[in-house]
Each structure stands twice: as structure tokens, then as C-alpha cells.
Amino acid sequence: MRVLGIETSCDETAVAVVEGAAGTGPVGRILSNTVYSQLTEHRRFGGVVPEIAARAHLERIDGLVAQALDEAGLGLSELDAIAATGGPGLIGGVMVGVMTAKALAFAHDKPFIAVNHLEGHALSVRLTEPVEFPYLLLLVSGGHCQLLTVRGPGDFTRLGTTIDDAAGECFDKTAKLLGLGFPGGPAVERAAEGGDPKRFALPRPMWRKPGCDFSFSGLKTAVRQTVEKLPADDPRAVADLCASFQRTVGDVFADRCANALVQAPSSTLVVAGGVAANVYLRGRLEEVAAAHGATLVAPPVRLCTDNGAMIAWAGVERLRLGRVDALDFRPRPRWPLDPAAANRM
Ligand code: KG4
Ligand code: ZN
Numbered sequence: 001m002r003v004l005g006i007e008t009s010c011d012e013t014a015v016a017v018v019e020g021a022a023g024t025g026p027v028g029r030i031l032s033n034t035v036y037s038q039l040t041e042h043r044r045f046g047g048v049v050p051e052i053a054a055r056a057h058l059e060r061i062d063g064l065v066a067q068a069l070d071e072a073g074l075g076l077s078e079l080d081a082i083a084a085t086g087g088p089g090l091i092g093g094v095m096v097g098v099m100t101a102k103a104l105a106f107a108h109d110k111p112f113i114a115v116n117h118l119e120g121h122a123l124s125v126r127l128t129e130p131v132e133f134p135y136l137l138l139l140v141s142g143g144h145c146q147l148l149t150v151r152g153p154g155d156f157t158r159l160g161t162t163i164d165d166a167a168g169e170c171f172d173k174t175a176k177l178l179g180l181g182f183p184g185g186p187a188v189e190r191a192a193e194g195g196d197p198k199r200f201a202l203p204r205p206m207w208r209k210p211g212c213d214f215s216f217s218g219l220k221t222a223v224r225q226t227v228e229k230l231p232a233d234d235p236r237a238v239a240d241l242c243a244s245f246q247r248t249v250g251d252v253f254a255d256r257c258a259n260a261l262v263q264a265p266s267s268t269l270v271v272a273g274g275v276a277a278n279v280y281l282r283g284r285l286e287e288v289a290a291a292h293g294a295t296l297v298a299p300p301v302r303l304c305t306d307n308g309a310m311i312a313w314a315g316v317e318r319l320r321l322g323r324v325d326a327l328d329f330r331p332r333p334r335w336p337l338d339p340a341a342a343n344r345m
Helices: 039-043 050-072 091-108 117-123 167-177 184-192 217-228 237-263 279-291 308-320 339-344
Strands: 002-007 012-019 029-037 081-087 112-116 135-140 145-152 155-161 268-272 295-297
Touching (some): 002 050, 002 117, 002 308, 012 050, 012 308, 029 050, 029 308, 039 050, 081 091, 081 117, 091 112, 112 117, 112 308, 117 135, 117 145, 117 308, 135 237, 155 237, 155 339, 167 184, 167 217, 167 237, 184 237, 217 237, 237 279, 268 279, 279 295
Parallel strands (some): 002 081, 081 112, 135 268
Antiparallel strands (some): 002 012, 135 145, 145 155
16 A cells, blocks of 8 residues: 655655555555755744745645655555645644645545644554554654553553643753754754763652653753853853753653553553654663563654654555545644543643
């Protein structure tokens, strides 16, 4: 089965073609995976501007669809379905992707599949790794920080979530305060290299509390206060603060995942979403998984941040179960993976 996937929910315009075998098992083949990153459009604003993002998606999407098909060596008639992120995300961008996918599906008489962006991250590991359902998932991106049990497409139980900010947002804010640039995650990771992770004691919100919820606003405030007092004549200060910050996030992730592994035991812990690209944090999660008799499995770093392949793969997983969408699907700015848990918040 071959599915074209479109991702436009934030600041990457991405289109990919992925192939999956019949059945419901893991591991597919990426036939093409194109991305246009709108970094230059947003950099001078220090963050993503929704209107600029929507316009840039519109300008690039047709060219990227053509390029993805070209690199896959396929025509539209050779595809089995067209998938697009249907939410959650910046609604102007999601509309561009959904409209494009619907038009292609209608014109070529192919099924249309609306993919939840978070499900794209949640299932992405199965595109490259032989991971069977169910598994425990730490989903950490720019807008989300959740622990979930993943049983299959559309079948999630949320064990915990952040009560304020997302982990990625905290990385981005830290980078901004230190003038390291945007996006912040990779910049903080680079700056932390060789830094002393024990130099600054930062608060670890929720640490050693029961349950699996997260909180990052107090850590953000503490970073701001530390930056304000940072000695200007100390060339190591930035590296030490970034390393200390990363260790603090690692402590929180490890503590929350330990509780999740006790509450909902699983032989596999998966980490996904942009923050999962962080090599130090992956190491910390490997340790906590091993301590609970589990194995950490993560997608390759390039498939952690937003991409079209994860949307195409979620499309394959859904198509194999016959779960396709009607052309009157409406893009959703909010779309929780576990609606019952979201209503409890
Ligand atoms: O999944 P993603 O690409 O987009 C969303 O769905 O939000 O995640 C983006 C987030 C950003 O906050 C970015 O700073 C963070 O992931 N990120 C990282 C790293 N690479 C990206 N955070 C920590 N370390 C990284 N290497
Ligand atoms: Zn994402």
C-alpha cells in the first residue's frame, strides 16, 4: 500500500510517499520525504507567525507534492490513498494541507485520510522499527507533553499530560532567553555540549509526586531568573546552564516515565515528537526503561521533528483498517488523542 502524506500544521511544509505491506504489522518503506522548513520566514520574529506560515504552506505545497511523487518515481494513479494532517495545529496551515489532499483525492478518485498530527508522532516509530502494539509512549513536542498507552490507530489511553507548558516550548524559551536562536531545542542541545550539568540547581516540577503529569512553567521562570544573574565574564556560563537545564528535564522525564512504567507496565517505552531528537534525553530514557525491564525504542532523529513520512505512515496504518474519511472532514485546531482524558482536565 502506498500513501502520500501531507504535513502543514506548524512551520514545516512536508510531503512524503510511504509504502506498507499488507496486514497490520510494523515497518514500512519511505519512497520520498520532502520538506520545506520555513525557518527564514519566522526567524526574525523569534517564533512561528500563523499567518506567515499559512501563506508559505500555500506557496510551497504544490511543488512539494510534485517533488515527492517525482522522487518516489510514482504517478498519482499509483497511490492507494492521500493523507493529510487534519489537526491539531495552526488552523490556517492545516486547512492548506487538508484542502490539497481532498482535491487530489477527489480528482484521482482515491480515499482521503485525515490524520491526527499527534497520532502521526505516536505511530512514527513503527515506520522504521519492529514495535508491536501496545506500547507506552512519551510524546514530547513543541505543543505537547504526554504519556500514553498506544494500542493502535485511534486507540490511546492518556496516563498524564502537562498542566501548563510543553517540554519543547521550555527548550525554545530557554534558547530565546540565552540568545541561542530558533528553534531552541537543537540550539540548547548544542550549547550544552561540554557544560557542567550540576552547576545550576533548577526546580524539577512534579518530581517525585504521584501520577504521570508534567509541569514546566516553574522551570521556565527559574531559567529566566538564572539568566538575569548570569555572570557576563564567565565564558562557561551558557554551556553550564544549558547542560543543567537539560539534566533537569531529563530528571523529570525519567521520574514521570518510571511512574508510568509502574502504573501501566510495558516491555517497550517509545519516545516521539521533536524533543525526542535530543540525544541526552534519549539516554536518560534508555536508563529508566532498563531499570523497569523495558526497552526504549525511538524513531531515527530525522523522523522525530515534524515530517510528511509520519503522516503517510499513519495513513497506511489507517487504510489497512479501512479507516478513511469523507471529503466533508473539517480541520480541527484541537484534537486530543484520548478525548475522555481531555474532558477530565
Ligand atoms: O514535533 P515537533 O517538530 O513540532 C510539534 O509538533 O510541536 O517539535 C518541535 C519541538 C520544538 O519545541 C523544538 O525546540 C523541539 O521540538 N526540539 C528539540 C530538539 N529538536 C527539536 N528539543 C530538544 N532537543 C532537540 N534536539
Ligand atoms: Zn509535531
